[in-house]
Amino acid sequence: MDLVTVTPRLHMFRFPIGQAYLWVDEDGLTLVDAGDVNAAAPIEEAVRGLGLDPAAIRRIVITHGHRDHYGAAGELAARHGAEVIAHRLDAPVIRGEAPMAEPVLLEWELPLYETALTVPQAPPTRVDREVGDGEALGFGDGAVAVHCPGHTHGSLAVHLPRHGVLFTGDSVAGVGRVMVGVFNTDRERALASFRRLAALGADTVCFGHGDPLTEDAAAVMKASADRDSGLQVEHG
Template identity: 30%
Template sequence: MEPKEIWRGIYLVGGAGISHPADCCVYLADAGPKLVMIDAGAGSGAGAILSNVEALGFEPSRISHLVATHGHIDHIGGISRIKEATGCRVIAHRRDRDAIELGDPALTAADLYGIEYWPEKIDTILGGDETAQKIGDLEFHFIATPGHTPGSIAAYIDMGEGRVLFGQDVHGPFSDVWGSDISEWKRSMEKLLELEADILCEGHAGVFRGGEVRGYIESQLLRYSRV
């Protein structure tokens, strides 16, 4: 697969078939003078992710912010390399701070992947249920979506063509080791449904459009309905 535009100004630049087999889906938003990256992959694919950004016609140095949706290695392992290359600021929730800044191999799930994680400082620490931040020409809304991990977040932006939701790892999975809470996750998914997004950019399942967005989230709620 090649990096591609999936919505006007929104790009897929990383993932298992694009940058490295261990990577989550990595997205890029064009915010005019700045670029915003959503997650960073597991680490080994960081160079490929940056090359994909270039292949789409962007200078990686324009990446001003990197949103870490939660503290698992397949989403945060590439932060140190991308931050070193671009000088970007990392945005994440305080409840996943120990995973990102301290790098506990259980919290990051690095022990499951057999990958070494290089801890990184969070520059903008989110707290509470929702925070809005203007980055370049776009306003990002960050929503706490605990459940998969305590500090999981989703982000959405309203563009002229509709609402784009970055809802990484809607599908779970869950583990007591990471501090997962399925009851919290179910409430978080209800919050995502209320957003009525036109596009869902998921962490591993890819991109959903229109009615597929609600259908996918509801299918995951049904999947775990007896848990």
């Protein structure tokens, strides 16, 4: 696992497939996603390497119910007393009570999907709080949940308006170029969610896959959402 410091209060944990983020408040730590089932110990080690205590992890926000995003959440929550938060539509999947809807794959996504399936299965994981669009998440000086369906029915972005930070989960990807995420259950809804997230105008955008976007983020997000949606953009 690689540790990348994005800002003094924001750090990224990069795994062989996917990544998670740590946000630092004075009164505690928040994880946005938690990697796969083997990620708990590396996350704890990285937190200690930052001079922080994993026991200060107060909450884990799961952006959606795919195995590479919540595999270690249950172990970390049990060990440190953290609250696990997810959107109400993906919470049953994370708990193991319902199957995840299958993606509708484009032809070029097929070989990528086979690679994604090599991530270990995630165990059923408790969800302590189910949230919906616009609900406060209790960290980051006013972080709010943004429902962004399309990748999964209950995909969730996390917006920190006071800090200009946006966590997109897999609704948007930054691998090679900024683009709508892959393996979507509903591509049209995913594109609409991409446009909505771009309209938030964040200065720092953190993806589930790919490097964080820290330069001209608002403009890049808008141009990328317009491109993927096939919108005609007039330039003055």
